[in-house]
Amino acid sequence: MKILVTMKRVADPDNANKVKISGDGTQVTSEGLEWKPNPFDEYGVEAAMRILEDGVGSGKLRGEVVVVTIGPEEVTQQIRQCLAMGADRGILVSGDDTKLDAMIVARTMAKIVEKEQPDVVIMGKQAVDGDSNQASQMLAEILGWPQATFAGHVEVPEDLSSATVTREVDGGAAKVKVAFPAVLSVDLRIVTPTGVTNNVATGKDYQEGPRYASLRGIMKAKKKPIDKLTLDDLGVDQTLQVRTVSFTQPAARSAGVILETVQELVQKLQDEAKVL
Amino acid sequence: MGNVLIIAQIQDGEVKKATNSTVTFASEVASHLGGAYSILALGDDLSGQSEALAALGAQKVFLAQADGLDNALAERWAPIIEKVVVDGGFQVVVSPASSTGKDVLPRLAARLGAGMASEVVQVAFNDGKLNYTRPMYAGNVNGTVVIDTPLEIITIRPTEFEAFSSTGASPVEKIDVPQAPEVLGKIEFLGFEKAESTRPDLAEAGVVVSGGRGLKSGENFKLIEDLADLLGGAVGATRAAVDAGYIHNDFQVGQTGKIVAPDLYFAVGLSGALQHVAGMKSSKVIVAINKDEEAPIFQVSDYGVVADLFKALPELVEEIKKVAK
Numbered sequence: 241m242k243i244l245v246t247m248k249r250v251a252d253p254d255n256a257n258k259v260k261i262s263g264d265g266t267q268v269t270s271e272g273l274e275w276k277p278n279p280f281d282e283y284g285v286e287a288a289m290r291i292l293e294d295g296v297g298s299g300k301l302r303g304e305v306v307v308v309t310i311g312p313e314e315v316t317q318q319i320r321q322c323l324a325m326g327a328d329r330g331i332l333v334s335g336d337d338t339k340l341d342a343m344i345v346a347r348t349m350a351k352i353v354e355k356e357q358p359d360v361v362i363m364g365k366q367a368v369d370g371d372s373n374q375a376s377q378m379l380a381e382i383l384g385w386p387q388a389t390f391a392g393h394v395e396v397p398e399d400l401s402s403a404t405v406t407r408e409v410d411g412g413a414a415k416v417k418v419a420f421p422a423v424l425s426v427d428l429r430i431v432t433p434t435g436v437t438n439n440v441a442t443g444k445d446y447q448e449g450p451r452y453a454s455l456r457g458i459m460k461a462k463k464k465p466i467d468k469l470t471l472d473d474l475g476v477d478q479t480l481q482v483r484t485v486s487f488t489q490p491a492a493r494s495a496g497v498i499l500e501t502v503q504e505l506v507q508k509l510q511d512e513a514k515v516l
Numbered sequence: 517m518g519n520v521l522i523i524a525q526i527q528d529g530e531v532k533k534a535t536n537s538t539v540t541f542a543s544e545v546a547s548h549l550g551g552a553y554s555i556l557a558l559g560d561d562l563s564g565q566s567e568a569l570a571a572l573g574a575q576k577v578f579l580a581q582a583d584g585l586d587n588a589l590a591e592r593w594a595p596i597i598e599k600v601v602v603d604g605g606f607q608v609v610v611s612p613a614s615s616t617g618k619d620v621l622p623r624l625a626a627r628l629g630a631g632m633a634s635e636v637v638q639v640a641f642n643d644g645k646l647n648y649t650r651p652m653y654a655g656n657v658n659g660t661v662v663i664d665t666p667l668e669i670i671t672i673r674p675t676e677f678e679a680f681s682s683t684g685a686s687p688v689e690k691i692d693v694p695q696a697p698e699v700l701g702k703i704e705f706l707g708f709e710k711a712e713s714t715r716p717d718l719a720e721a722g723v724v725v726s727g728g729r730g731l732k733s734g735e736n737f738k739l740i741e742d743l744a745d746l747l748g749g750a751v752g753a754t755r756a757a758v759d760a761g762y763i764h765n766d767f768q769v770g771q772t773g774k775i776v777a778p779d780l781y782f783a784v785g786l787s788g789a790l791q792h793v794a795g796m797k798s799s800k801v802i803v804a805i806n807k808d809e810e811a812p813i814f815q816v817s818d819y820g821v822v823a824d825l826f827k828a829l830p831e832l833v834e835e836i837k838k839v840a841k
Contacts, residue, residue, distance in 0.1 A: 481631030
C-alpha cells in the first residue's frame with residue numbers, strides 16, 4: 241500500500257495579514273514570514289499515517305507514505321518536517337509558484353502517480369495562500385479515479401482496499417465509499433482524535449491535530465531520501481491557463497466605537513445602524 | 517458573442533438564493549460578452565423547481581433529471597455539464613462556491629481542459645478579456661485573474677453579488693442525460709446526514725450570531741441561540757469552538773468554512789483570528805462582545821462592547837425585547 245501526499249509550502253498563515261504587495265502590484269511578497277507546510281497538507285500527512293499505522297501513534301506503517309511537492313530547492317525543509325512526522329520519503333519537483341496554476345499542479349501530480357503507482361493520493365482541500373481548492377478534483381479527473389473531497393472522517397477496512405469517507409458539505413455530511421485507487425482531499429476534522437479509523441490501530445484515540453515530530457523523528461528524517469525532479473523531466477505541459485495579473489489590498493474595515501453598555505449598543509443598532 | 521451557463525444550487529428541494537446571486541454575475545458577464553445566460557439544474561426530479569428556475573430571466577433552462585443526481589457526485593455531474601456546455605457552445609460556466617460547486621467544477625475544468633477561477637467576488641472587462649477578482653491569503657490580498665482558455669470556469673462567492681429577482685418565464689428543456697461514466701463504478705453514495713437546524717441557512721441569513729471559545733461549552737451556546745432566535749437569525753461559530761466540540765462543523769464561519777455577509781453580525785467571545793474574519797468581514801454591521809479589550813475582533817467591528825459575555829448576552833436579549841415592544 242502506497243499513499244502519496246502532496247504538500248505546498250505557504251507563508252505562515254497565522255500572519256497572512258503581513259504579506260505585502262509589490263509597488264507595481266504584480267507580486268505578493270512574504271518577506272520576514274516563516275515558510276510552513278500548508279496546514280491542510282500537514283493534515284494529509286497525519287491522515288496517511290493514521291490510515292497505515294498498526295497501532296495508534298506507533299509510527300509503524302503497513303505501507304509507504306511519500307510526500308510530493310513542487311517548489312524551489314528550499315522546500316526540502318518543509319519536506320523534512322513531513323518526513324519527521326513519519327513519512328518515508330519525499331519527491332521535490334522544482335518549480336516556481338508564480339508559473340503554476342492548479343491544472344499544471346494536477347498534471348504534474350498525474351505524472352508522479354504514473355511513476356509511483358500509489359493506491360491513494362491525499363491532498364489538502366486547499367492551499368491557504370491561493371485558496372483555490374481545485375487541484376485534487378482536477379487530478380482525479382485526469383487519472384479517471386473517484387474523488388472524495390473535504391474529508392472530515394475516513395474509515396478503511398483492514399485490507400486497505402477502499403475508504404468510507406464522510407465529506408463536510410453544505411447543510412451536513414455526505415458519506416461515500418471509494419474503491420482504491422482514489423484521490424482524497426482532507427478537511428479540518430480529519431485530525432480530530434477520531435478522524436481516521438483503520439480497524440487495526442484501535443483501543444485509544446489519537447491526539448488532537450497533526451502529530452509533533454519527535455527528536456528521533458527529526459534525526460531519522462535527515463537520512464530519508466528526497467528525489468529531485470523537474471517539470472521537464474516529467475514532460476509536463478507548462479502552459480498557464482490562469483494568470484493572476486495583479487494584486488491589490490482589499491479595503492480594510494476600520495475599527496468602530498467601543499460602547500460602555502449593552503443599552504447603548506441597542507440604541508446605536510436601532511437609531512444609527514438601523515438594523516434592529 | 518459568448519454565452520454563460522449557470523449551474524443552479526438546489527438544496528432540500530429549494531432553489532437556493534445563491535443561484536440568484538450567480539444570475540447577477542452571469543448577467544453582467546453575458547452583457548460584457550454580448551451574449552445571454554442559461555441555467556442548468558441537475559437532480560432526481562426537478563418538477564418542483566422548474567418554475568422558480570424559469571423565473572430567473574434565462575435564455576433557457578436545462579433540466580438534467582435521472583436517478584441519483586440529487587447525490588451530486590462530481591464523477592456523475594461533470595460529464596452531464598460537459599454535454600450541455602459542448603452542445604450549447606458556452607464560453608463561461610459558473611456556479612456558486614457551494615460545496616457542490618467546489619467539488620464538481622474543478623473536475624469539469626480538467627475534463628474540458630478549461631482554466632478555472634474560484635470564489636470570484638467581482639468581474640470586469642478589459643481589452644476584450646474578463647478580469648476576475650478573487651480573495652487570496654485568507655482575504656488579505658485580492659488577486660485579479662484572467663483565463664486564457666476558450667472556455668472559462670468560475671465559482672462565485674454569492675455574498676458578493678445581489679440576488680437577482682424576476683418574474684419572467686424562460687423556456688425549459690429536459691435534456692437527455694448521458695450514461696453514467698465508468699468511474700462511477702468506483703464510488704458509492706452511502707447517504708447524507710443533515711445538520712438539523714430550525715434556523716435560517718447561515719449563508720442566507722440577515723442576522724448571524726457567532727460564538728467562539730469564550731463560550732466555554734456546547735451548553736453555553738444556548739446564549740448564542742437565544743439571541744439568534746430573537747432576531748430570526750442564524751448561529752455561527754469559530755473554528756476554535758468547533759474544534760473544542762461545542763458545535764457541529766457545519767456552523768463554522770471562516771476562510772475554510774462558511775462565508776457570510778449578513779446585515780448584522782454578532783461576534784461573541786471570539787478573538788477575531790484572521791481565518792475567521794475572512795469569512796465575515798463583508799457583513800454590513802459587525803458587533804463584537806469580548807471581555808478582552810485587546811482582542812483583534814474590535815479592529816473590524818463597528819460596535820464593540822468590552823464585557824463578560826455571560827452577563828452581556830442575557831442583558832442584550834432583554835434590552836432588544838424591550839425596544840421591540
